[in-house]
Amino acid sequence: MKARDDTLFPARLDDIGFVAEGRQLLSGITTRIGRVPITVLLGPNGAGKTLLMRICRGLLIPTRGSVSWGNADIGRLGVRVGYVPQHPVMLRRSVEANVTYALALAGVPRQRRSEAARSALAAVRLEGFARTGARRLSGGERQRLAIARAWSQRPAALLMDEPASHLDPAATTSIEESIEAVRDAGTRIILCTHDLNQARRLADEVVFMHHGRILEQASGSVFFDRPQSEEARRFVAGELLV
Amino acid sequence: MSEFTRAFEQAGNLLIALDPDIFGIVALSLQVSLTAVIIATLIALPLGATLALTRFPGRGIPITILNAFMGLPPVVVGLAVYLLLSRAGPLGEFGLLFTPGAMITAQAILVLPLIAALTRQTIEDLATEYREDLASLGANRARMLPTLLWEGRFSLTTGVLAGFGRAIAEVGAVFIVGGNIDGVTRVMTTAITLETSKGNLGMALGLGIILIGLTIGINAIAMAVSRFGRLRYGA
Numbered sequence: 070m071k072a073r074d075d076t077l078f079p080a081r082l083d084d085i086g087f088v089a090e091g092r093q094l095l096s097g098i099t100t101r102i103g104r105v106p107i108t109v110l111l112g113p114n115g116a117g118k119t120l121l122m123r124i125c126r127g128l129l130i131p132t133r134g135s136v137s138w139g140n141a142d143i144g145r146l147g148v149r150v151g152y153v154p155q156h157p158v159m160l161r162r163s164v165e166a167n168v169t170y171a172l173a174l175a176g177v178p179r180q181r182r183s184e185a186a187r188s189a190l191a192a193v194r195l196e197g198f199a200r201t202g203a204r205r206l207s208g209g210e211r212q213r214l215a216i217a218r219a220w221s222q223r224p225a226a227l228l229m230d231e232p233a234s235h236l237d238p239a240a241t242t243s244i245e246e247s248i249e250a251v252r253d254a255g256t257r258i259i260l261c262t263h264d265l266n267q268a269r270r271l272a273d274e275v276v277f278m279h280h281g282r283i284l285e286q287a288s289g290s291v292f293f294d295r296p297q298s299e300e301a302r303r304f305v306a307g308e309l310l311v
Numbered sequence: 312m313s314e315f316t317r318a319f320e321q322a323g324n325l326l327i328a329l330d331p332d333i334f335g336i337v338a339l340s341l342q343v344s345l346t347a348v349i350i351a352t353l354i355a356l357p358l359g360a361t362l363a364l365t366r367f368p369g370r371g372i373p374i375t376i377l378n379a380f381m382g383l384p385p386v387v388v389g390l391a392v393y394l395l396l397s398r399a400g401p402l403g404e405f406g407l408l409f410t411p412g413a414m415i416t417a418q419a420i421l422v423l424p425l426i427a428a429l430t431r432q433t434i435e436d437l438a439t440e441y442r443e444d445l446a447s448l449g450a451n452r453a454r455m456l457p458t459l460l461w462e463g464r465f466s467l468t469t470g471v472l473a474g475f476g477r478a479i480a481e482v483g484a485v486f487i488v489g490g491n492i493d494g495v496t497r498v499m500t501t502a503i504t505l506e507t508s509k510g511n512l513g514m515a516l517g518l519g520i521i522l523i524g525l526t527i528g529i530n531a532i533a534m535a536v537s538r539f540g541r542l543r544y545g546a
Contacts, residue, residue: 219448
């Protein structure tokens with residue numbers, strides 16, 4: 070299994086813009102992310118967080134600007150930067166087979182896949198579901214499996230899109246414990262959420278987005294104690310931003 | 312009405328007596344159609360999946376042709392294969408005309424577009440759902456192809472079954488290229504046609520019952536396997 074690749078950090082986003090059907094969805098996004106263990110892209114729905122995540126993973130090409138992870142070609146990130154979408158699609162096979170599939174793509178030899186899969190499942194506390202059909206899991210369990218599947222490839226960074234949206238507190242706690250396990254194993258996490266409390270619990274750094282722009286970027290404690298922009302102040306105060 | 316009843320009675324007697332003529336015909340029918348479907352499936356699955364996953368100028372043309380060929384008239388396929396395999400034809404030297412090999416060729420050509428078109432649609436729908444997840448796990452297009460074929464296995468089973476149904480039920484193509492030779496190329500559909508024309512309705516009806524029974528039986532087994540898979544791994 071590959072060791073963590075620190076040469077990818079920080080990821081550089083230079084003047085990212087994205088237009089779809091005549092609408093400017095992202096504009097002027099220039100920043101550095103991935104310098105700390107957990108970076109949270111925070112903002113209300115429609116802020117452009119998911120779009121930015123997909124661009125960062127190379128799944129979408131921005132209309133303008135560029136993303137670079139160290140010297141890596143964004144189109145050839147391979148398994149070095151993982152991605153867990155908001156609604157991950159599970160393969161129609163067992164929980165363990167979903168992970169061994171990812172391991173095969175990462176080039177892990179066949180004889181080591183089963184053990185590596187069990188280890189990844191144990192990290193998200195799904196070891197008891199190894200033989201269960203992946204599509205039979207609950208929403209929270211699916212998210213944890215998606216995390217295990219992506220993390221089993223030992224990416225240097227793992228991008229997660231709203232990993233606990235629409236989940237109850239127990240499931241959210243399990244997801245956050247899984248995220249912390251991944252962080253503790255050395256993978257840097259870039260997570261987007263509109264959940265202020267989740268951001269408070271997890272963020273080492275917050276990138277606050279609204280209407281397709283970054284309005285503020287600061288350490289978690291600074292952001293929540295002294296938000297600088299009017300929008301961030303209102304958001305932290307629990308007001309509804311539209 | 313009494314003739315109809317007599318035909319049923321005669322068919323029942325032939326089935327109960329395990330008539331060797333009938334079962335020889337049934338065995339050949341199964342051999343020809345299953346072989347044709349297996350060959351067609353081996354070509355149609357990768358062909359349909361490749362069409363689903365690739366984008367190139369004029370892509371709509373092969374898709375339109377494939378869809379149109381789902382309704383290929385069996386007699387036209389039979390005629391085309393006849394011309395290919397006849398002594399004067401480009402493949403005449405192989406001496407396949409009026410052999411089960413010719414019938415397998417004709418049926419494979421007949422069902423290939425059906426299975427390929429259904430595969431193309433199934434894989435295209437699956438790709439919409441899976442593409443980003445697989446790409447983010449590091450799967451390139453070559454790797455996605457077998458993955459999506461496996462993910463679509465339950466739906467694709469239905470396509471293959473449709474192909475089998477078309478193969479075993481068709482009469483025009485196998486009649487032209489097989490010649491309906493007793494003990495050599497006589498299959499259920501051509502035998503039913505012949506026996507009906509001879510007025511041997513009991514034999515024709517017996518074969519008809521077996522044909523329908525086999526079709527239902529094979530579909531039932533395949534659907535049971537598919538259902539078990541869906542229950543085991545989720546829809």
